[in-house]
Amino acid sequence: MKKPTTKKVVGNLFWMVLLMVFLFTPAGFHAKVFFARVFSFSPSELAMDEQRQLSDDTWKLANVKGEIVDFNTFEGQVVLVSFWATWCPPCIAEIPSFEKLYKDYSDKVAFVFVANDEPLKVARFVTKNEISLPIYFEGSRPPAQLVSKSIPATYVIDKTGKIVVAKTGVADWNGESTRALLDRLLEN
Secondary structure, eight states: OOOOOHHHHHHHHHHHHHHHHHHHSHHHHHHHHHHHHHTOOOOOOOOGGGOEEOOOOOOEEEETTOOEEEGGGGTTSOEEEEEEOTTOHHHHHHHHHHHHHHHHHTTTSEEEEEEOSOHHHHHHHHHHTTOOSOEEEESSOOOGGGOOSSSSEEEEEOTTSEEEEEEESOOOTTSHHHHHHHHHHHHO
């Protein structure tokens, strides 16, 4: 059996250390966010036969001030619901595109960003990163159609309560196709 060369052992150690840094350190977290942004694309609208009607809008949310908000207050509006967390690199990667979209559509579309994290941690994150998105926390279980096993999970709901986009994983939410979809939904 041939003994590995020192050069090969050093090379393997280098790659193992690099992998450990990428997986288990803050530098790795930022690298994951960067790569998620680079490789994100605009989400697609669901085919008509895949679109589901929200069957229950009695969902309770709490805003950052702790005030209870009934999800049904958004009834009759185009709504964008996103489930996210501060510890989730793909979630963080999406925030700049959401911020740009929110800047242009906040007066026309209801944005509901549901944090799956501790309120104090979210508050620090929002302040540190100067996030203007409306942040909520679950006050009760969301409607079954909005339950996902992974985050980020984002849904676009039309004025009639039909889910027209259901996207898990990172996406570029500020693309032309998303804006065109929102404009079309707002016209109807």
